[in-house]
Amino acid sequence: MRIQVLGPVRAWRDEEPLDLGRVGQRALLGLLALACGQPLSRAELVDALWGDTPRRARRT
Known part of the structure; x- marks a missing residue:
């Protein structure tokens, strides 16, 4: 598995x-x-993930 984190987060498994x-x-x-x-x-x-709005984290 390959994961790209610079730019859009994307991942591939066996080039798929x-x-x-x-x-x-x-x-x-x-x-x-x-x-x-x-x-x-x-x-x-x-x-x-939520920064200044941690109340949303509780619901999630």
Whole structure:
């Protein structure tokens, strides 16, 4: 599997492009890929994905 995180987040398996879902799902995948296997706290995820509107994170 190859994951691109610079520019649009995209991924391929055996040169076949993968459907990564909606924008939020692609953002989460990119964030996890950039973490290089290191765990991220809930606070880090919320801050990176929702920033100034963490109330939306609770509903999601």
